[in-house]
Amino acid sequence: MPFKSFYWPKDEEARRLWNEAKMIAKREGKSVSELIREFLEQYVRLHEPGNPQQRLDTIIRLGKKYVAPKICGFKDCYRNAVAVATYLNHNKDYFICDQHLKEVKNHPNWRVKKFLE
Numbered sequence: 001m002p003f004k005s006f007y008w009p010k011d012e013e014a015r016r017l018w019n020e021a022k023m024i025a026k027r028e029g030k031s032v033s034e035l036i037r038e039f040l041e042q043y044v045r046l047h048e049p050g051n052p053q054q055r056l057d058t059i060i061r062l063g064k065k066y067v068a069p070k071i072c073g074f075k076d077c078y079r080n081a082v083a084v085a086t087y088l089n090h091n092k093d094y095f096i097c098d099q100h101l102k103e104v105k106n107h108p109n110w111r112v113k114k115f116l117e
Helices: 012-027 032-047 056-062 098-104
Strands: 083-087 092-096 110-115
Touching (some): 083 098
16 A cells, blocks of 8 residues: 655656566566665665764864774674674674674674674
């Protein structure tokens, strides 16, 4: 049951994009609505705490170097990282978000190395 609508241009490029999305969605066993919902969920996760981008004049005025936030290294997780943990089976470090930190904190194959500022 639809509850929202949105504007979609009627030009040839927009039509091509829509048709390709429908074809890919069908191939993956999804609807275009599901693709849009997945995109919106990812967009909200990435921007929920606020967009980290700053205006260039603000960065220059404050004399600070902009550093992009680190993103969680778990598959399909796009949250900002809060710590670095080592996966002991491969002796490899990963950035992890607060949600995954709870999962790996007491796991025998993981060791939390440091917390990010």
